[in-house]
Amino acid sequence: MNSKGIGKVDHFVGVASGKGGVGKTTVAINLALALRKENYHVGLLDADIYGPNIPVMMGLSEKPKIEEGAIMPLKKFGLKVMSFGFFLEANQPVIWRGPLVSKAIAQFLNDVMWGELDYLVVDLPPGTGDPSITIAQQIPDVSIVIVTTPQEVALADVRKAITMFGEMNVKVLGIVENMSYFQCSHSEEKIGIFGKGGGENLSRQMDIPLLGAVPIDIELRKGGDEGIPLMADKEDSETGKIFKAIAKNVVELEAD
Ligand SMILES: Nc1ncnc2c1ncn2[C@@H]1O[C@H](COP(=O)(O)OP(=O)(O)OP(=O)(O)O)[C@@H](O)[C@H]1O
Numbered sequence: 001m002n003s004k005g006i007g008k009v010d011h012f013v014g015v016a017s018g019k020g021g022v023g024k025t026t027v028a029i030n031l032a033l034a035l036r037k038e039n040y041h042v043g044l045l046d047a048d049i050y051g052p053n054i055p056v057m058m059g060l061s062e063k064p065k066i067e068e069g070a071i072m073p074l075k076k077f078g079l080k081v082m083s084f085g086f087f088l089e090a091n092q093p094v095i096w097r098g099p100l101v102s103k104a105i106a107q108f109l110n111d112v113m114w115g116e117l118d119y120l121v122v123d124l125p126p127g128t129g130d131p132s133i134t135i136a137q138q139i140p141d142v143s144i145v146i147v148t149t150p151q152e153v154a155l156a157d158v159r160k161a162i163t164m165f166g167e168m169n170v171k172v173l174g175i176v177e178n179m180s181y182f183q184c185s186h187s188e189e190k191i192g193i194f195g196k197g198g199g200e201n202l203s204r205q206m207d208i209p210l211l212g213a214v215p216i217d218i219e220l221r222k223g224g225d226e227g228i229p230l231m232a233d234k235e236d237s238e239t240g241k242i243f244k245a246i247a248k249n250v251v252e253l254e255a256d
């Protein structure tokens, strides 16, 4: 049944990190698709108002329609998708201050025709600071998936982010280590370009489950650039299987 807002959304999963460029949007999109492949009804909300990347990475450029006072999400690869980027002209910067961002997020939660969803995956903006926390607090009972790379500078920022979410009583569900290793197709060897074991150590130290480790995969980057995410057409690849396992872990932890 169609209904406006998030009243019929069962689970909210926010994808965050302490650092920019570690692969939040990539993880958010492919996690949403992996959940969809498990037959869940899934929405994807781009809460990165200043740098919305979901339109390009999902290959979407139409403007959403307004029907009976509700914003209709776009549909692609079986997901309902909403992004502030759908309302911007190409290359148009957003120079709003915090309160306006909060208002926009509230509108995306309350005025979009999300309907019945098992999961709404939210791509949060980069950084540990105010924007990501404020937005996370606007989402009822959100569970945060933290994305990190294995390198020490990323991990340091992620520790800070986890502590901050904790202090604000926002639940951190687990960690995804992205760009974990590179495996050349001619060899079994996994090369730790950004270091090794960082996600595991962090998981142990902070007592937060490691949901999975995603390799550096050219197909992931290509998928993002071309607007056809890896999980949309390569779910049986090694990386696809890893995203499926991450989705299963999220489902299990959310069921607890
Ligand atoms: N595991 C990976 N293998 C290869 N490329 C990747 C991987 N993860 C992310 N990328 C690429 O790295 C770039 C940055 O990823 P992405 O945009 O998902 O990061 P982000 O954390 O959302 O960035 P921002 O902080 O700007 O929002 C993109 O071009 C993406 O396709």
Ligand SMILES: [Mg+2]
Binding pocket: 024, 025, 026, 048, 053, 123
């Ligand atoms: Mg992003």
